[in-house]
Each structure stands twice: as C-alpha cells, then as structure tokens.
Amino acid sequence: MEFRFANRGDRVATIDDVAKRAGVSKGTVSSVFSKKRPISRQVTERVLEVAKDLGYFPNHVARSLAIKKTMIAGLKMPISKDNTMSGFEIQLINGVIRECSKQGYRVLLDPLPEHDDPTQFSIDPVDGVIMLNPRRQDPRIVRYNQMGIPLVLIGRPDPEDPTVSFVDNDNTNLTLQVGAHLLENGHKSVLFLNAAADMTVASDRQLGLMQAFANSGQPADRVHVMNFSRKINSSATEYGYTALMNMYGQSAFTAVIADTDRVALGVLRAARELGVDVPGELSIIALSNDAILAQEVTPKLTSVELSAERLGAEAAQILIRKMNDMNIVQQSIIETKLIIRESCRRLS
Amino acid sequence: MEFRFANRGDRVATIDDVAKRAGVSKGTVSSVFSKKRPISRQVTERVLEVAKDLGYFPNHVARSLAIKKTMIAGLKMPISKDNTMSGFEIQLINGVIRECSKQGYRVLLDPLPEHDDPTQFSIDPVDGVIMLNPRRQDPRIVRYNQMGIPLVLIGRPDPEDPTVSFVDNDNTNLTLQVGAHLLENGHKSVLFLNAAADMTVASDRQLGLMQAFANSGQPADRVHVMNFSRKINSSATEYGYTALMNMYGQSAFTAVIADTDRVALGVLRAARELGVDVPGELSIIALSNDAILAQEVTPKLTSVELSAERLGAEAAQILIRKMNDMNIVQQSIIETKLIIRESCRRLS
DNA sequence: CTGAAAGCGCTTACAG
C-alpha cells in the first residue's frame, strides 16, 4: 500500500523498498544497478521491473558516502558582482567541463566567498578541486591538503611550491614577446592596459614587458602601465574606452596593449571618437581571450592566443590523475602565441 | 597516535576522532559546528581546538545524507561538442549562480548526455534542478517528478503543462514585434537566420514573424527562413557569413534577422566582402544575447534584448521557492525589448 | 547543556 504513493512524491522509494517488494536482499538490488557482481537474468528483470514500478532511482548521496567518492570535481571560482564572466573564464570552464564529463565527472561551481570562521569553512562534496586565481600565500591550499582533497591551481602559486600542481600560461614570456614585437616594429612607447593589480598575472606580465624594453635599451618610463579596477571601471570595454580617452595626447605612446579583446573594443571605440586611425596612427595588440571576436572587429585584432580552454582541460586532466593517486604532482605551462592580424603595424 | 597522521592525508579526521579526543559525544561536536543547539563556552573551545589540531572538517556528504538536503542546485545543460557556450548561455548561468549563491546554494553543472538505460540514468546529488532547452515530450520531466526532485525549465514545456514551472521569453511576440518594426520601415522581404530547427524557440519565433507578415497582408513567401545546423555550420559567425554569401542576390530581401549577435557578425563580414552597405542597402536586426558586443561593432546593432541573466536568476528564484515547498508552481515570462541602434534603417 | 542510540540509503567483504 505504501508503495502506491511512492511515485507521487510523498516519499521517494529506497533500495529497501525495492528489495522487499522483489523478495531479494538489498545487496542484490545494489548489484543489479551497479553491475559490480553478476546477478541472474530472472532476478535482474524482476528487480528492474519493481524499481520501475516504484519509481526507484539510486540515491547518489548515500552511494557517495558508502564508496567515499562523489565523482564531482569542484571549480572554485569567485564570481564578480558585476556579473561579467570574462571570455577567458568561460572558455576555461568549457575546458574543465569537457574533460571532466569525458571521464564521468560532474562539475560543481562554488563561487561562495571564503569565510574566516573555521566552523563556516565551506566544504564541498567533491573528490578534488580546481582553483582559479590563487592569492598570495593562499590559506586554502593548506586547507585542502588537510582535508585530503586533491587540488590543482590555474595560475601559479605564490610563493612557488614544488608540491602543488598547477597549470598556467608563461605570462612573463608572453609580454616579453609582445614587447619585442612592438620594438622591432619601431614602437618605442607603449600604453599597457593591464589586469587588476592584485592578480599574479598582472605583475608577471608587467615584468615581461619591462624586460623587453630593458633588453632593447629603452628607458623604463616608455612603458605606461594602467590597471583595471573593479571599483573605478564598470566593464572591460569601459576600461579601454576611458583609458584611451584620458591618456591619448597626454603620453606619447604609439601602441596599446589591451588586457583582453573587450578592452581592445573600448580602445577602438575611443580611437574612432578621437579620430585616431588604427592601425595608421595607433597600434593595438590584445591579450586575447576570444578568438572569434578578435577576428570579427575592424580592423582585425593582432592578439595573443592564451588558450583558456586548454588551460581548463589540462587542469582537469591533472586533477583526474591526482584523484586516482594523491601523490601525483604536475605543473604545466600552456603555450601562448602571438597572432598577427591587422591592428598593429610597423611605425614608419 | 593515529591522529598524528590525520592531517598528512593518510586518513581524514572524522567527527568520531574529534569526539573521542575532546572527551565529548559526537552529538556535541555536531552541535558545535552546526550551532543547532547551544554548547557551553568551554566545551565549544575545546572541541574547536581539537578539530583544528586534527584538521577536521565536517563531511558534507554524510551531513547531506542525514538531513536529506545537499544545498546544491543542478543545472542541466547540454554542452555542445564545438565548445561554444553562447553568450546567452553564459549570462543565463551567471544569473543562476548569482541567485543560488545568494541563498547559500551551490550549482552543479551536469552536461552528461541522457542515457536510455534506466540503470544508467544519471542521478545528481541535488535538491532541485534547472533544465535548459526541454525537448518535446521530454521524458526527464516525469522522471524528476518520480524522483521527488523540484524542477524548473528554462524554455516552455512542450506540450504545455500547467503543473510544471518554467521561465521563458515570449518568443512569438518577440518576432511579431521585430516583424512589425521591419514592415513599418518598408521592408517587405526578410531573411530570417533562425536557431536550430529542433528547438522550441525556433518554431515559436518563426510563428511570430509569419504572423507579423500575415497581419500586414504580406504573402508568406516574403519570409525566407533558414535554420542553424550543428552538422553544417561550424560556428555562429560562420552560419551568418555563409548564409548571406549564399542567399544575397538569390532572394530579394532587404533585411536580415540574425539569431544572435555572433550570427550578425558573420552577416556583417559577408556584407563587407560583398560590398553591400549596412544599413544603406541591407538592414540587420539581431536577437541579442550580448549587449556589449552589439554596441561595439560598426554599425551598432539594432537588437532585441533577451535578458538571459534575468531568465537564469528568475529560474533560480522559483527553484529555491520550490525546494522549500514542492507544491509551488510558477510560470514566468521575461520581457524582451527591441533596442533601436544603427544597423536597421527605413527603406527609402 | 550533554550523551546514547537509532537512522539517513547505500556498498562490500564474508559466507554459503
């Protein structure tokens, strides 16, 4: 009688209900679903039929507790209030999801802010986690270690630590090359619209660019660096727009390096309004996160491909390996590539 | 002795370890962390200290099993092989995440394909689910019902069902208005680059557009409809590009309705290559999913704002309500708005 | 304010 209501939502059927109704043990029902041990044809059919009748589906949580595995990978990613996931983040997530689902893992997004109260420390039901934008001396790294949860960073740990796994671009080398390219093309002064100052990528990239100028004997003050600010700038495009509006004519740069394609879009708009021809009078190079976008604007953007998707996929692969063997440590650098299109031209 | 190794990853500390070491019961430790019943200051401190020593963190899975709640909302979203999450999907996810995390819920992405084998039906450890792009007669709807899991659709159920909750744009009305706008501006023939044919939005939108033409007494063959095809088209932009390349000159349309901004980008590029002036010779209206992008291209796109983020947020709100009271049913329509910019002009 | 014990819904040696 009780069963009659099981699929009306009053009470969800459990393995016990199925076992009793089918006249077998719970272990047998379990085996029918998990296929971990062979069950006779007849019993299998009876169990499946009863299960269907009762609307029974195995409880994932109970199963996870028993086998001590959730088959879920956590993606720790702060969500900005201003709603904008960057193209970079999106591609990255895409890479993570693709790789995880290939291996049967689901992905849990946890954007919840970190809490200091230890009794509030958010523990996710995951077998491992991928963490974006680790902070300096990030306390979470040791915490995950204590919890026995495999961890892979996207972005390098600061300070360096040979025991933590991560994937990253070679950000210093990236801007070193961009800088070299600009210098080779006669640009001796550049405006760098960099990422937010508290990100490790921002300092790495600034370093590389300065290096390039130093290498070619240029004075350091030829590089004008600005940083995105969540407080001041309402969006990436607005950042690019405002920056060029304020700086053009103030400093004598002939090229702009934009942190993302969207920043570059803002720069382009400002240039249009100022009547500045790109790339005739001003060159632009974007540190790209959106390959399609870069090719569809006019002029097409010369940009650096960061391969966000590969970063995500690689992080997921390492994590999956690590979930099978906690002792694995792997640190990967994903190549970047400068793609010449139309927005950057030799200074004549 | 055993404890000495607890934070070395050999074995993770449990509530039992803490209870024994602190000389209290498990119930007490539980209460210290959950704060569900008052525990004396001294005991609380001792427990917390021992917990810290042992590197103890409550096990989320065990807790979920006991309280029969995971505080996780599932987002059922097929991931396309070609890696492209559309701007629409991204904003939608953003809305879902924002609203869920406000209420302390995490979000589980489940892009795993549906399996027919009942023993393989993927059950997620979630308290409720938001499902994108429900199919016709979607069997999952009754399945979630059987499992006693609250469900909210994004997109309308087909056939209509007053017992299922969903949020959607009014897609028919949307294209009705776009059509009316074009007709008012003298466009008597239009190329509609619609979404994939198997999506309910595609049929709804086609309906609305035909309606608009019918209302103004135009023959139906003035509307040329194409559908995106995952097999043929490699990307949204490529779809727009190829479509215009193939159709321009073949049929006598003076306006294009593009399914997304990215499709519109492709159309713009094709127009450029064909030497067709937009909006001088050809008007374009995008069913927008990326407000920023629409404003940054040249000419700025006249587009329909779909408010993907609001769709996501609204779905999440309904789901959260529903998780507290299974009996709640709510069906919401999110307004769309035609935003006039530069890419569509009156035919002279 | 605290403890002992049953219960959440599974899995898995062990035994046959």
Next chain:
DNA sequence: CTGAAAGCGCTTACAG
C-alpha cells in the same frame, strides 16, 4: 549467484 550484517560520517529526537 545471493544474503546478512557491518560500515560510510553525519544528525536528531529522546532522556536526563
């Protein structure tokens, strides 16, 4: 091929 029972790590009436 199948069953009985212990165990996964929590929570929560119930009793004091």
